[in-house]
């Protein structure tokens with residue numbers, strides 16, 4: 518499976534299995550901060566994933582940022598990771614391993 522396909526499948530899977538309360542867009546860009554970040558813009562979540570890293574890091578970043586979308590309380594500082602974020606992140610990671618891009622078996 519091509520990485521581009523894996524990426525799109527994962528975004529669709531996240532929207533289906535872990536829908537945020539607001540419309541959510543994912544963009545790959547050269548993030549000046551870290552490997553990525555999430556912002557609330559016009560009542561929509563924008564997840565920016567830096568294209569400066571390899572595929573596995575970009576995927577980790579996407580799953581990390583998605584947990585921010587699910588546990589957004591308001592005026593976020595997404596450098597902060599409260600317990601709610603941790604629980605949400607763990608749920609996403611476990612489900613992601615089971616899902617394995619919709620193929621039989623789990624990720625190693």
Ligand SMILES: [Zn+2]
Pocket residue numbers: 581582585595596597598
């Ligand atoms: Zn974070």
